[in-house]
Amino acid sequence: QQQVRQSPQSLTVWEGGTTVLTCSYEDSTFNYFPWYQQFPGEGPALLISILSVSDKKEDGRFTTFFNKREKKLSLHIIDSQPGDSATYFCAASAFGGSAKLIFGEGTKLTVSS
Amino acid sequence: ETAVFQTPNYHVTQVGNEVSFNCKQTLGHDTMYWYKQDSKKLLKIMFSYNNKQLIVNETVPRRFSPQSSDKAHLNLRIKSVEPEDSAVYLCASSYFGGGCAETLYFGSGTRLTVL
Structure with missing residues (x-):
């Protein structure tokens, strides 16, 4: 099961707008994001x-x-630019654990001009 | 500036063949990783090595085997590839893999297509 969940899966915003990506996690030992x-x-x-x-x-x-x-x-991008168009991943890991960064599913962002 | 180098960029092969991917990092890091990124962009760790020692080995099929000659190199061999192995394989490195807030530096990936 996915320990780190992202939303939305994809998002289109206008140039100059604000982008908001969200992420949730389950493991309470995670402390680095x-x-x-x-x-x-x-x-x-x-x-x-x-x-x-x-x-x-x-x-x-x-x-x-x-x-x-x-x-x-969450990740907020103000004054979004076409150059910000990319896939964004949140991730999580726990100090003192194994070298294991858990990634979310990713959000594909398109900034239209 | 690229500091994690992967070869080849692309590889097309047929079911049952053996393939090998190479990775080299010039950052002086102690830890290297292999991640698999599927067609939906999902990133999953496969292996990690700290100074040539295997420290993470996720549940991957036994046909996958990492090979490390020194802390700057981590190769990936796949014996007898299957269609579900089609993906982008990403190599990464970090300064310390002991659960600290280290930054992962990724290569540009090797895209494998299995026909």
């Missing part, structure tokens, strides 16, 4: 990450929010 961005023909690359001791982390137009009580996190 990165978001990876993957362009066609490339491997995923780290975009932004957050630890469970924080509830928000911002990096330019990208912000990730974490809600420990609800076991949910």
Whole structure:
């Protein structure tokens, strides 16, 4: 069963709009949550990450929010650009565990101009 | 800037053949991984090696075998491929695989098509 779930599966937004991707998880031992961005023909690359001791982390137009009580996190992209069109994966892992990052199913984002 | 190199980029083969994929990282990392990405983009870890030692071996068919000559190289061999092996195989590396908040650096993948 999928331990990390993402929604939506795909999303189209207009250039300049705000993109919101969401993710939920089940394992309460997870305490590290990165978001990876993957362009066609490339491997995923780290975009932004957050630890469970924080509830928000911002990096330019990208912000990730974490809600420990609800076991949910989200990625917000403000002023979305066509160059942001990619597949986004949330992931989770636990400190002290095996070297095992669990990925969500991914969200394919298309930003239309 | 590419630091995890995978070859070949694409490979087409027939059921029952053996294939090998190569991966090299120039980041000086201790841990390397193989992930399988299926047609729905789902990423699943297959193996991870820390300094040439196998530390994670997910439930994958026995026809899959990783091979590591040193901490910078991790190859993947598939004996007698099956149609369900068609996927993109992604190699990755990280500085430390001990459950810390390490960043994974991925190669661009090898796309395998089994006819």
